[in-house]
Amino acid sequence: MSDFTRINGALACEGVRLADIAAAEGTPVYVYSAATIRNRFRAIDDAFASHPHALHYALKANSTLAVARLLRSLGAQADANSGGEIDVALRAGFIPPEIVFTGVGKTQAELAQAIELGVRTINAESEGELERISALARARDTRARVALRVNPDIEAGTHPHISTGLKTNKFGMAIGAVRDICRRASRLEGIEIAGLHIHVGSQITDLAPLRRAAEAIVALARELRGDAVSIDHVDLGGGLGISYDGSPVPDAADYAAALLPAVKDSGLTLVLEPGRNIIAPAGALLSTVVDVKEQPGITFVVLDAGMTELIRPMLYGAFHRIEPVLAATAPEITCDIVGPLCESSDTLGKDRRLNRPAPGDLMAVMDTGAYAAVMASNYNRRTLAPEVLVDGTRWTRIRRRQTIEDILALET
Numbered sequence: 001m002s003d004f005t006r007i008n009g010a011l012a013c014e015g016v017r018l019a020d021i022a023a024a025e026g027t028p029v030y031v032y033s034a035a036t037i038r039n040r041f042r043a044i045d046d047a048f049a050s051h052p053h054a055l056h057y058a059l060k061a062n063s064t065l066a067v068a069r070l071l072r073s074l075g076a077q078a079d080a081n082s083g084g085e086i087d088v089a090l091r092a093g094f095i096p097p098e099i100v101f102t103g104v105g106k107t108q109a110e111l112a113q114a115i116e117l118g119v120r121t122i123n124a125e126s127e128g129e130l131e132r133i134s135a136l137a138r139a140r141d142t143r144a145r146v147a148l149r150v151n152p153d154i155e156a157g158t159h160p161h162i163s164t165g166l167k168t169n170k171f172g173m174a175i176g177a178v179r180d181i182c183r184r185a186s187r188l189e190g191i192e193i194a195g196l197h198i199h200v201g202s203q204i205t206d207l208a209p210l211r212r213a214a215e216a217i218v219a220l221a222r223e224l225r226g227d228a229v230s231i232d233h234v235d236l237g238g239g240l241g242i243s244y245d246g247s248p249v250p251d252a253a254d255y256a257a258a259l260l261p262a263v264k265d266s267g268l269t270l271v272l273e274p275g276r277n278i279i280a281p282a283g284a285l286l287s288t289v290v291d292v293k294e295q296p297g298i299t300f301v302v303l304d305a306g307m308t309e310l311i312r313p314m315l316y317g318a319f320h321r322i323e324p325v326l327a328a329t330a331p332e333i334t335c336d337i338v339g340p341l342c343e344s345s346d347t348l349g350k351d352r353r354l355n356r357p358a359p360g361d362l363m364a365v366m367d368t369g370a371y372a373a374v375m376a377s378n379y380n381r382r383t384l385a386p387e388v389l390v391d392g393t394r395w396t397r398i399r400r401r402q403t404i405e406d407i408l409a410l411e412t
């Protein structure tokens with residue numbers, strides 16, 4: 001059940017009317033529900049309760065400090081994809097052994113940071129990276145725990161831009177090469193190969209590829225154990241999708257039922273890196289209609305939010321529901337809902353049916369808790385929108401609106 005519901009026709013997040021938040025903060029503004037975050041984190045945690053597991057929340061989905069702190073308070077650990085995300089994790093209170101560090105292009109500085117901190121695992125992407133980790137760790141007289149990111153050549157059945165498990169994708173080491181790489185890596189000092197890592201894509205709604213990936217990586221872990229490599233965990237990444245359009249999708253219990261059989265009797269701890277599934281449905285982006293304009297054969301509803309606040313529709317052809325915040329009664333029209341940026345691709349929704357809005361009306365773009373604020377930009381010198389966290393009948397601004405002074409402070 002969603003925590004965004006209508007109270008007397010007006011859209012609310014938990015017990016707070018979205019119109020009240022827009023009146024106080026202005027638009028665009030991102031609003032998140034703490035209840036949704038709690039419920040969705042716990043749903044995954046509970047679904048995997050029968051097996052030793054750790055949920056490393058993928059900070060890339062939404063790493064605002066208050067969101068990260070909330071997840072930590074629920075027992076989440078962290079998956080960081082850059083030095084910046086490691087810094088955010090630490091500021092949010094995660095300790096290094098609670099952080100896994102992933103990423104296809106880790107710099108020497110980032111690797112050194114992770115090694116010095118002693119993160120739980122560095123998910124290594126290539127043999128070259130293993131050698132660099134080894135050299136950096138030896139120079140610091142320490143050992144780094146690494147997991148090998150495996151590319152299983154499995155089609156995840158998602159948008160090609162967010163598919164990561166095919167051999168033509170840049171991620172990981174080809175599954176057929178991992179045994180040999182491991183054999184060579186066992187001679188490297190300064191590293192301990194502790195796990196295998198896999199992440200085949202994001203917004204996955206068919207569980208079969210995830211199940212196949214789990215089976216492949218557990219089989220490989222068994223072989224490596226046979227070679228006396230002390231693998232203690234498999235990290236199956238993230239990827240579980242959500243329903244953006246209301247069609248049925250697998251839930252946390254289905255997800256666990258797909259993955260657990262592969263690891264059940266393996267003696268391996270299961271690490272997961274969920275992002276979107278927890279945080280996407282927890283967010284809405286509020287925006288104001290600035291214009292409604294008729295062109296021959298097409299009506300445009302122009303919002304004060306666009307690709308700078310939510311780039312998913314433009315980048316992946318993603319669908320997000322867009323709803324009026326207050327009850328609307330005007331006759332329905334078919335329209336394109338667009339943003340204010342000077343790009344024709346700046347379209348949030350195409351051919352949408354909507355009660356004809358008027359300038360000044362508030363709209364909510366739904367399921368924007370993940371990969372929205374974190375992918376925002378200053379294009380057209382637009383300032384980053386503020387973020388608000390609702391908890392019951394209270395709400396808190398967790399990030400203020402950026403100002404043009406904030407941006408220009410970096411410039412001469």
Ligand code: LLP
Pocket residue numbers: 058060061079102162199201202203237238239240273274275276277312316370371
């Ligand atoms: N672990 C790794 C190694 C990843 O690359 C990702 C996402 C995750 C975990 C979290 O995946 P999730 O559970 O959120 O699916 N910007 C795109 C999504 C990019 C996902 C990148 N990697 C979008 O808006 O759809």
